[in-house]
Amino acid sequence: MATPEERIAELGLTLPEVVPPVASYRPTVRSGDHVYVSGQLPFVEGELPTTGKVGAEVDAQAAQELAAVCALNAIAAVRAEIGDLSKVVRIVKVGGFVASDPDFTGHPGVINGASDLLGEVFGEAGVHARAAVGVASLPLNAPVEVDMIVEVR
Numbered sequence: 001m002a003t004p005e006e007r008i009a010e011l012g013l014t015l016p017e018v019v020p021p022v023a024s025y026r027p028t029v030r031s032g033d034h035v036y037v038s039g040q041l042p043f044v045e046g047e048l049p050t051t052g053k054v055g056a057e058v059d060a061q062a063a064q065e066l067a068a069v070c071a072l073n074a075i076a077a078v079r080a081e082i083g084d085l086s087k088v089v090r091i092v093k094v095g096g097f098v099a100s101d102p103d104f105t106g107h108p109g110v111i112n113g114a115s116d117l118l119g120e121v122f123g124e125a126g127v128h129a130r131a132a133v134g135v136a137s138l139p140l141n142a143p144v145e146v147d148m149i150v151e152v153r
Contacts, residue, residue, distance in 0.1 A: 004085035007121050008075070015076045019043045022139055028081040030152075033089070035081050039097070039147040041139065042069035051141040055104025058143045067096060067113030070146035074114075075121060082152050089151040090125045091118050096132040097145040107132040114146045 008015060018027050019040065029036045042048060054063040071094075079085050096111030098104075111132035118126035128148070138145050 004075075004088065004121050007123075008072075011117075011120060013072060015079060016043075016045070016073060018077050018080045019046075019073055027077040030081055033151055033153065034092070035078055035150045035152055037074045037077050037148045037150065039095075039139075039145040040070045040073040040077065041142040041145055042066035043073060044069060048140060048142055050143065052099075052143060053101045053104075054098050054110060054143050055101035055106075060104075060106050060110055063098065063110040063143050064113035066142075067111050067144045067146060068117040070144055071114035071117045071148075074146055074148050075118075078150050078152075085121075087152045088122060088125060089153055091122060091128040092149040092151050094118065094128050094130045095147045096130065097138060098132065098134050099136070099138040099141070099143050100134040104134065107134050110144060111146070118148075 021027060025038050027038050050058055052058045094114060096114060098107045098110050115130060
């Protein structure tokens with residue numbers, strides 16, 4: 001069975017460097033067997049590839065792809081905390097935040113980008129509980145943000 005790192009490579013992805021915090025917090029905090037991952041924005045090489053509200057400046061498909069980038073950044077933060085993604089027992093909970101036009105209601109579909117990637121990387125251990133909510137705005141005018149709780153050994 002392939003390791004999570006091998007699955008990431010098979011998907012044609014590379015784990016990025018951990019994104020430095022944009023405020024006063026840590027990217028992850030470990031408490032016992034759980035790693036709490038702070039909200040991750042869809043940074044690519046230190047930059048947001050797009051900004052704006054989903055349903056206005058950003059379409060739902062692009063936002064779904066950005067949610068996957070958020071999840072990849074979260075996975076990188078977990079690896080930096082625990083050293084080896086094979087130590088992940090389960091992705092317990094994902095929180096997805098979508099900065100959206102007031103008429104946009106496709107938040108769950110957008111956050112599927114993150115959920116689907118986690119499933120591809122971790123298999124059954126990547127299937128999780130989740131919230132997907134619309135918000136008025138996100139830091140740096142990002143369209144999406146994802147946080148998560150991970151059980152590790």
